[in-house]
Amino acid sequence: xxxxxxxxxxxxxxxxxxxxxxxxxxxxxxxxxxxxxxxxxxxxxxxxxxxxxxxxxxxxxxxxxxxxxxxxxxxxxxxxxxxxxxxxxxxxxxxxxxxxxxxxxxxxxxxxxxxxxxxxxxxxxxxxxxxxxxxxxxxxxxxxxxxxxxxxxxxxxxxxxxxxxxxxxxxxxxxxxxxxxxxxxxxxxxxxxxxxxxxxxxxxxxxxxxxxxxxxxxxxxxxxxxxxxxxxxxxxxxxxxxxxxxxxxxxxxxxxxxxxxxxxxxxxxxxxxxxxxxxxxxxxxxxxxxxxxxxxxxxxxxxxxxxxxxxxxxxxxxxxxxxxxxxxxxxxxxxxxxxxxxxxxxxxxxxxxxxxxxxxxxxxxxxxxxx
Amino acid sequence: xxxxxxxxxxxxxxxxxxxxxxxxxxxxxxxxxxxxxxxxxxxxxxxxxxxxxxxxxxxxxxxxxxxxxxxxxxxxxxxxxxxxxxxxxxxxxxxxxxxxxxxxxxxxxxxxxxxxxxxxxxxxxxxxxxxxxxxxxxxxxxxxxxxxxxxxxxxxxxxxxxxxxxxxxxxxxxxxxxxxxxxxxxxxxxxxxxxxxxxxxxxxxxxxxxxxxxxxxxxxxxxxxxxxxxxxxxxxxxxxxxxxxxxxxxxxxx
Numbered sequence: 185x186x187x188x189x190x191x192x193x194x195x196x197x198x199x200x201x202x203x204x205x206x207x208x209x210x211x212x213x214x215x216x217x218x219x220x221x222x223x224x225x226x227x228x229x230x231x232x233x234x235x236x237x238x239x240x241x242x243x244x245x246x247x248x249x250x251x252x253x254x255x256x257x258x259x260x261x262x263x264x265x266x267x268x269x270x271x272x273x274x275x276x277x278x279x280x281x282x283x284x285x286x287x288x289x290x291x292x293x294x295x296x297x298x299x300x301x302x303x304x305x306x307x308x309x310x311x312x313x314x315x316x317x318x319x320x321x322x323x324x325x326x327x328x329x330x331x332x333x334x335x336x337x338x339x340x341x342x343x344x345x346x347x348x349x350x351x352x353x354x355x356x357x358x359x360x361x362x363x364x365x366x367x368x369x370x371x372x373x374x375x376x377x378x379x380x381x382x383x384x385x386x387x388x389x390x391x392x393x394x395x396x397x398x399x400x401x402x403x404x405x406x407x408x409x410x411x412x413x414x415x416x417x418x419x420x421x422x423x424x425x426x427x428x429x430x431x432x433x434x435x436x437x438x439x440x441x442x443x444x445x446x447x448x449x450x451x452x453x454x455x456x457x458x459x460x461x462x463x464x465x466x467x468x469x470x471x472x473x474x475x476x477x478x479x480x481x482x483x484x485x486x487x488x489x490x491x492x493x494x495x496x497x498x499x500x501x502x503x504x505x506x507x508x509x510x511x512x513x514x515x516x517x518x519x520x521x522x523x524x525x526x527x528x529x530x531x532x533x534x535x536x537x538x539x540x541x542x543x544x545x546x547x548x549x550x551x552x553x554x555x
Numbered sequence: 556x557x558x559x560x561x562x563x564x565x566x567x568x569x570x571x572x573x574x575x576x577x578x579x580x581x582x583x584x585x586x587x588x589x590x591x592x593x594x595x596x597x598x599x600x601x602x603x604x605x606x607x608x609x610x611x612x613x614x615x616x617x618x619x620x621x622x623x624x625x626x627x628x629x630x631x632x633x634x635x636x637x638x639x640x641x642x643x644x645x646x647x648x649x650x651x652x653x654x655x656x657x658x659x660x661x662x663x664x665x666x667x668x669x670x671x672x673x674x675x676x677x678x679x680x681x682x683x684x685x686x687x688x689x690x691x692x693x694x695x696x697x698x699x700x701x702x703x704x705x706x707x708x709x710x711x712x713x714x715x716x717x718x719x720x721x722x723x724x725x726x727x728x729x730x731x732x733x734x735x736x737x738x739x740x741x742x743x744x745x746x747x748x749x750x751x752x753x754x755x756x757x758x759x760x761x762x763x764x765x766x767x768x769x770x771x772x773x774x775x776x777x778x779x780x781x782x783x784x785x786x787x788x789x790x791x792x793x794x795x796x797x798x799x800x801x802x803x804x805x806x807x808x809x
Contacts, residue, residue: 208798208800208801210798257659257667263666263667263668264668265666265667265668266666266710299793299794301710301713301792301793305792305793305794330714330715330796330798331664331712331713331714333661333662333663333664334660334661334662334663335659335660335663335666335667336657336663336664336665336666336667336669336710337663338664338710338712338713338714339713339714339793369661457660
């Protein structure tokens with residue numbers, strides 16, 4: 185009897201210890217496999233997508249978690265941390281209105297919140313699917329924590345999503361490097377960047393979709409590591425003879441950019457965690473992508489003078505200013521139709537002003553299915 | 556599979572315990588029993604408790620006292636062969652702590668812009684203990700009540716086991732009820748299992764449940780180690796969710 189009790193007591197203690205997670209705030213997404221770390225979505229009502237299309241309209245947009253132009257603490261324009269439900273719904277309705285005008289077949293979203301205190305726990309991916317002609321979605325978290333004990337952020341689940349009118353399959357969340365210079369506790373609670381991968385099949389053609397969002401505040405080479413990982417992945421896909429479309433917020437400006445530091449919207453001083461030191465020394469980071477693949481906004485279109493380049497800028501943190509740098513890109517090893525790449529900076533195209541919806545403007549392009 | 560094994564192990568362990576009444580032990584527990592008069596105990600995390608006169612136990616958390624003033628009194632009203640009945644009343648003043656954690660940067664549990672009112676929280680719990688099958692079973696029922704004075708604008712702390720314990724600071728009252736079983740596992744090893752339910756009062760809120768299992772090694776009347784786990788599950792502001800956390804303490808008696 186004593187032996188039985190000793191064994192059962194030891195077993196009980198072992199089970200207790202093995203059941204207790206070493207990840208008490210549930211932040212380490214990489215504890216799951218790349219496949220299991222993806223959440224699949226479907227619209228409440230499936231809409232019939234166009235049959236046998238010649239082209240697919242592809243959009244990438246960092247929607248800033250439905251925060252619109254509220255003055256958040258991390259922009260150094262204000263002190264807001266949390267939004268009310270009404271604010272999120274109002275901002276998301278603006279984003280949805282813009283998406284409906286753009287009418288994409290595929291959209292890459294960055295900073296989409298699905299369960300965050302800052303956005304009143306609204307699932308923004310589901311909301312977009314339910315209110316647009318998009319039917320399917322996959323989501324890979326880049327920031328997940330049961331509670332972030334900093335700045336009052338609380339629970340957060342925010343990340344990359346790919347949404348499509350066509351069914352998405354075989355999705356994976358491929359992890360990218362963490363910022364080396366961050367101390368362990370910051371790494372534990374901070375963003376975990378990733379490359380989200382999924383497949384669609386249109387007109388019998390299998391296309392691999394990649395969505396990403398690389399690090400913004402890294403001066404230690406982490407962003408370059410992330411860009412290399414992404415490039416290696418698409419190079420592998422290309423070498424296997426498969427077609428891909430890559431879209432996202434690369435937090436990097438194109439080669440030949442005339443303005444690369446001292447941006448006119450900088451509000452954070454150098455003591456802030458959110459201070460951006462500019463892009464000096466990073467001007468060639470995106471060059472390999474332009475060298476090897478087709479871009480929605482090719483370098484010859486982007487030009488070499490400010491008046492040309494500013495037509496393709498996609499970001500500003502100052503809602504009262506104008507877009508002042510290009511961070512968002514779409515690339516393919518297939519073919520984009522003619523001169524179809526466009527940055528939707530204003531309401532000129534669709535009567536929906538962009539500046540108040542997010543700190544990024546959407547980029548669109550038509551992908552040809554006939555080549 | 557692990558859960559099944561855990562349940563089987565618990566049943567085997569409990570049914571094979573020695574005949575020792577838990578309330579005979581010198582250490583305090585979450586039953587209707589009171590520390591014997593003159594005895595004191597404290598833990599690294601647990602409060603300092605002392606057995607006082609007239610079947611009363613007093614406790615205070617000295618480490619936390621200066622940022623969250625607190626005091627607790629537990630009184631045994633009835634004790635006979637069939638049952639023991641006590642009530643416990645804990646007062647806390649969390650305003651200072653909430654102001655401290657409303658800050659920018661690391662440690663900012665709440666936004667810096669939060670407005671924290673004067674918060675006076677009272678937890679009252681009734682405890683009824685009976686001894687059956689060589690175990691002590693304790694049924695509890697009570698409520699957190701919070702009086703809030705002044706302007707108030709601060710969000711919930713929606714983190715698993717913190718949420719139900721701080722809910723009344725935003726919503727005045729949180730009723731709760733539970734059952735506790737404790738007994739000797741083997742020699743100086745004591746188990747304690749506790750199930751508690753918090754009834755959140757807002758229309759769109761729900762219920763939070765907690766399952767807590769703890770094993771104590773009572774080395775002597777002067778030193779004990781407690782370790783275990785707590786699983787919190789229920790309806791949180793974001794969705795139904797659960798979280799498993801370790802618990803640990805070193806206890807000193809004198």
